Amino acid sequence: MLKVEHIDAYYDKICALHDISLEIGDDDIISIIGSNGAGKSTLMNAISGIVYGKNGRITFNGKNITNQKPYITTRDGIIQVPEGREIFPKMTVLENLEMGSYSIRRTRQGMNDKIEEMYELFPKLRDRKSQKAGSLSGGEQQMVAIARGLMADPKLLMLDEPSLGLAPVIVDDVFHIIERVNKEKKIPILLVEQNAFMALEVSSRCYVLENGRVVIEGSSEELSKSDRIVKAYLGG
Amino acid sequence: MEKKSNTMNNKKRNIILICTAAAVVLILPWILTTDYQIMVMNKVLIYTVVVLGLNFITGLTGQMNLGTAGMFALGAYATAVAATSYGISPWIGLVLAIVMGLLVGRGLGYPSLRLKGVYLALTTIGFSEVVRLVAANWVSVTGGTTGIRNIPYYSLAGYVFDTQTKMYYLFAVFVAFGIFCAYRLADSKWGRIFKSLRDNADAVEMSGVNIASCKILAFTVCAIYGCIAGALYAHFMGYINPSSFTIDLSTNFVIMLMVGGLGSVVGNIFGAAVVTILPEILRVFENYYQLIFCTIVLVGAIFFPEGWMFAGIKVIRKMVKKLRKREHITGEMGGGE
Known part of the structure; x- marks a missing residue:
């Protein structure tokens, strides 16, 4: 459904992405792994339109979305959950969720149903709904961020380092939720991660980025056995 | 249930x-016994309108705007020139002021997309000074530094609002309408987005919001409120000149907003009232009244950054809680016996 073909992206004159191509199918979880500065987040930002890509083409369900304004890409159904839990710290959890639905017209009832759906997926958020989101723990904030993304009825959910700065137990929780979202809601997910182990475990296909280039791609199962990956990313 | x-x-x-x-x-x-006191109240009402507008941009979206005097002046001059040079009714002048606000808000909104913090504040100061200098030097239209005299009062079907009390009621209607609109806007989808822009602009973009049009909208609302207030001011004073629209006036508006607490409509009214009335009360200190007023504002900024009113409410709430607790305890003891 999402096709990235030969994209380059620059920050001023510095090339951050070089000839990247990737594809996401209808019910997939695709992961992108790589070290700091490999261009993972840039790739995601290029898809959502925050960073302008040069050359190449990005199409979503047949529509050309290359260099489209971010708010239009969001309306097309590509929802990015940004890195580092970019929530609204001074707004309540409930308000955060409502903000997620901005691009969609809902009736009061429809909104309540959708929020109820989120509470079922993230039961902790129900208890916290009238708290300021900034007062939540890191894991809970990540849940708010993901739930806010889901509020927009995404056709493709892009998660940027959901495990960043979380305790290992919480990371397990978050990845469990990611799998559930994919299976229960049938939403394809593009996952950018530094935590290669978890990323390979949940995803079906994986791309490895190094210095702005895709160096390896393949099914996650194969990759997690490949010597190169084990050495460089899994600490084996 | x-x-x-x-x-x-x-x-x-x-x-x-x-x-x-x-x-x-x-x-x-x-x-209020004297005309002078009612005049001060009228000023409070006019300034409230400005602060209600400023609240959208500095209070809700968190962008510093030090150009409100410029907006105020444009509104005032638009209606004053129309009324005195062309004999146009002040009501049509009001419409002119609103159109002026629309244009200015759009124009000022664009730089706000690229500039942040201090730079935006400087740009708005620049705008305000440009307006003032044009007003001072475009003698054929604005009368230059001598200003415009004999601006007519508002009148409605032959009834002229020519005394302070009559104007007071007229302005009160304007303020009530302004408050109503401000509440509706702050409570709407837009209001929530304005607030979230202050919190985390990146995340707003990822929620599918066109940030550019939102920021411009906030500026436009602010400018329209400012220009309407300016128009009211012109017909209230009957005389305007460029020296009333200096940066002092802009900072005063920001102080009103700060004293009332950022983001709160009730706070806006409170702030406009305090900052307008307090110096008048302090006049008993004669030469020192400005010094004392400024000290009070500074101390307030340090100790009650969320606004004086909210600090007061907090204290009262705490006291009520304490009292209730005490009642509760004594009540329980009574039950035990």
Whole structure:
């Protein structure tokens, strides 16, 4: 459904992405792994339109979305959950969720149903709904961020380092939720991660980025056995 | 069920509050003895309109705007020139002022997309100074530094609002309408986005919001409020000149906003009232009154950054809680016996 073909992206004159191509199918979880500065987040930002890509083409369900304004890409159904839990710290959890639905017209009832759906997926958020989101723990904030993304009825959910700065137990929780979202809601997910182990475990296909280039791609199962990956990313 | 009765109670409380506020506003001219006091109240009302607008941009979206004097001046000059040079009715002048606000807001909104913090503040100061200098030097239209005299009062079907008390009621209607609109806007989808822009602009973009048009909208609302207030001011004073629209006026508006607490509509009214009335009260200190006023504002900024009113409410809430606790304890002891 999402096709990235030969994209380059620059920050001023510095090339951050070089000839990247990737594809996401209808019910997939695709992961992108790589070290700091490999261009993972840039790739995601290029898809959502925050960073302008040069050359190449990005199409979503047949529509050309290359260099489209971010708010239009969001309306097309590509929802990015940004890195580092970019929530609204001074707004309540409930308000955060409502903000997620901005691009969609809902009736009061429809909104309540959708929020109820989120509470079922993230039961902790129900208890916290009238708290300021900034007062939540890191894991809970990540849940708010993901739930806010889901509020927009995404056709493709892009998660940027959901495990960043979380305790290992919480990371397990978050990845469990990611799998559930994919299976229960049938939403394809593009996952950018530094935590290669978890990323390979949940995803079906994986791309490895190094210095702005895709160096390896393949099914996650194969990759997690490949010597190169084990050495460089899994600490084996 | 509990939630429902809660919102019912809130509604009841709001209606009672609105009724008391309306009653106070209606009775005030009878309590105030001199024309001078009512004139001060009129200033409070006019400034409230400006601060209500400023609240959208500095209070809600968190962008510093030090150019409100410029907006105020444009509104004032638009209607004053129309009324004195062309004999156009002040009501049409008001429409002109609104159009002026629309244009200015759009124009000023664009730089706000690229500039942040201090740079935006400087740009708005620049805008305000440009307006003032044009007003001072474009003698054929604005009368230059001598200003415009004999601006007519508002009149409605032959009834002229020519005394301070009459103007007071007229302006009160304007303010009420302004408050109504401000509340509706702040409570709407837009209001929430304005608030979230202050919190985390990146995340707003990822929620599918066109940030550019939102920021411009906030500026436009602010400019329209500012220009309407300027128009009211022109017909209230009957005389305007460029020296009233300096940066001092802009900073005063920001102080009003700060004293009332950023983001709160009730706070806006409170702030406009305090900053306008307090210096008048402090006049008993003669030469030192500005010094004392500024000290009070500074101390307030350090100790009550969320606004004086909210600091007061907090203290009262704490006291009520303490009292209740005490009652609770004594009540329990009574039950034990």
